[in-house]
Amino acid sequence: xxxxxxxxxxxxxxxxxxxxxxxxxxxxxxxxxxxxxxxxxxxxxxxxxxxxxxxxxxxxxxxxxxxxxxxxxxxxxxxxxxxxxxxxxxxxxxxxxxxxxxxxxxxxx
Numbered sequence: 070x071x072x073x074x075x076x077x078x079x080x081x082x083x084x085x086x087x088x089x090x091x092x093x094x095x096x097x098x099x100x101x102x103x104x105x106x107x108x109x110x111x112x113x114x115x116x117x118x119x120x121x122x123x124x125x126x127x128x129x130x131x132x133x134x135x136x137x138x139x140x141x142x143x144x145x146x147x148x149x150x151x152x153x154x155x156x157x158x159x160x161x162x163x164x165x166x167x168x169x170x171x172x173x174x175x176x177x178x
Contacts (some may be wrong), residue, residue, distance in 0.1 A: 093178055095127040095153040096138045101146025108138045132177050139172035140164075154178060 098106055103121045110116070110128050113135075118124070130136065142148040142164040151161040152173050160178075162171040 077131065082100055087134075089159075089177070092132055092155045093128040094126060094130050094136055094153050094177065095156075096136075096152055097125045097151045098138075098140055098148070098155070100140070100142070100148040102142070102144035103144050104143045104148050105141045106150075109136065134177050135174065136177060137172070137174050139170060142152065142167060 094110075096108055098104065098120060098153045100121060103119060105117065105119050106124070107115055107117050108126075109140055110126070123130050134151055136159075138152055140148050140150050146168050147163055147165050148171065149161065149163040150171055150173060152159045153176055154177055159175045160175055161171045
């Protein structure tokens, strides 16, 4: 019985530590028109997508690492980009000007 409790305690401790070292990162984009987004995730390789409406992606990344999200607002309305770490907003930017580039570069706290 003591071995099971010790194992359970160790497992829970490991889970809590890994969440601190590798926070959950979420990118969100909301756009009323076609928008080109560019972003990085765990590696520094650039990914691009063209979206319209709502888009989000989440992943785990180590503390102190860089994250990057940008968008080129394509037309009428508004484009908003935001970056969250463990459900806390790190940064938010918006544009209403067609062709304007908005970007977020953050270090994960």
